[in-house]
Amino acid sequence: MWAKRWLAGCLLAVAASAGAQEPIRLGMIEGLSGPFANAGDAVVRNLRIAIDRVNARGGVKTAEGARPLELVTFDSKGNVDESLIQLRGLVDKRIPFVLQGNSSAVAGALVSAINRHNSRQPDARVLFLNYSAVDPTLTNEGCSFWHFRFDASADMRMQALTEVIRADAGVRRVYLIDQDYSFGHQVSRSAREMLAAKRPELRIVGDEFHPIGKIKDFAPYIAKIKASGADAVITGNWGNDLTLMIKAAREGGLNAKFYTFYGNGLGAPAAMGDAGVGRVLAVAEWHPNVGGTASDAFYQAFRARYPEPKDDYVHLRMQMMVEMLARAIEQAGSTDAVKVARALEGMRYVNDFHDATIRADDHQVLQPLYVSVMEKQGGDVRFDNEGSGYGFRTVRKLKSAQTMLPTTCKMERF
Known part of the structure; x- marks a missing residue:
């Protein structure tokens, strides 16, 4: 019953906020076709429920008023070259946040491309939020101010x-x-x-x-x-x-x-x-049988939204990432990449069954x-x-x- 009421509230809040303020767009570059499409689809489900949760409480508070989050998907077909093409389309649309994770090879290429883009176009910088690409290089010798990893490294x-x-x-x-x-x-x-x-x-x-x-x-x-x-x-x-x-x-x-x-x-x-x-x-970082009322409610809310057995793949880290981004935008008072990155550095996420911190030194989440x-x-x-x-x-x-x-x-x- 709790999960159904929460879902109904989400849908009403999203509908009410749709015409209020310009949404803050999150651009996900991921393989939505090809051999790993099922993994990309699982990401979309996790991101959508996290975004709906933020929007259900009124969206992200900014100087212009509360703004809803909006997910925009770009199909990389699971390969590096197509991912870089999709990145160009994303920045052309002036989307400030890039989300990706289901390939470390793609993530490495995106980090390099975003470093170049942000250097050449400082008025249109983007921030890269990585939810699954776990190559340790990304937070060691290949680290970047513009990249944050919310998954544990390999x-x-x-x-x-x-x-x-x-x-x-x-x-x-x-x-x-x-x-x-x-x-x-x-x-x-x-x-x-x-x-x-x-x-x-x-x-x-x-x-x-x-x-x-x-x-x-x-x-x-x-x-x-x-x-x-x-x-x-x-x-x-x-x-x-x-x-x-x-x-x-x-x-x-x-x-x-x-x-x-x-x-x-x-x-x-x-x-x-x-x-x-x-x-x-x-x-x-979590699994459904961790135990406890809060953890059970988190999982049951996901299953209420996505009841099909094939859709049952829940990632706490992706939903944590959206929550931390929303809070960072509010603290920064802006979607500016530099200000949001500084707000994310050192940020701590705590709920009734998880405790995580973003290490400022390398932008790696510790959990x-x-x-x-x-x-x-x-x-x-x-x-x-x-x-x-x-x-x-x-x-x-x-x-x-x-x-x-x-x-x-x-x-x-x-």
Whole structure:
């Protein structure tokens, strides 16, 4: 009932504010067609519900009055060149905020292009808000004053996963498999370095990269993993590359644990089924079975808005990002990129089940991370994923201080 009343209030508020003030437009550049369209669609749902929540309380308070937020989507088709074309269209429309995340390669190209654009056109600067591109370079040697990351970096996620592996005596032989681009290579490097430090006796029996978004049948890869004798797989794969690999593992009878970045959605739990119970692990800033009244209400409001099982992929970080941006605009009194960036630096986001801070040094959000394991619905697993009958239970929660890593960022400030 609470969720239905909240949704009705959102719709009424959005309708009432539509004709009041010029909206503050957020331009999302993401793959909405092609092999990873489902991941792009999931982002849209999370952003829309976050925007509606801000608009339901009257929008963003500015000197001109309260202004609603508006999401404008640009289809990058999941590739770098098209993303840069869409960026040109976005800045031509004078949209002040760029949102992207489902590719570190795209994010790196966008950072470089935005650096150049903001230098050449200081009267039309834009700010880049990154919700999922986790290559550590983006907040280290490739950091930028114009870029903020609201997800944990790949190194921070691997820090959490390897803390669990450190305590898992059943893991002795590990196979690494990742997508063949900057992010996948970083996941591999990070896994090797951290496992060597935490479990020096552990053997890495495979380290493989495959073309991103092009493999339809992962059976040959699963056969190699089985032949290696691996009892655990570590992968940063996401989207269909993860779902198809998990499905092939089930069909191939691979009895190994999967330590994943994104194994808790987009079809992966259903693809694994009973074979994934106790064996598929994922790391994230939140998951539906974290527990507590506020967390449950947050999740149930999302499900009330998007009741279809296929739409059940909730990201706290994306909704947190919109809330922090709205507050930064209000504190800055403007949508000016420099003023909003300064307002975001050091900002803290706290609700009844999450606490995060933007580190000013590199614009990396520092937040707790949960490592969770797939189980059948029931008991502590109150909510399943995507109507599959399987959900995730917390194995370990790491506080912000436990996931925090040093930065080499030396950004030019404005």
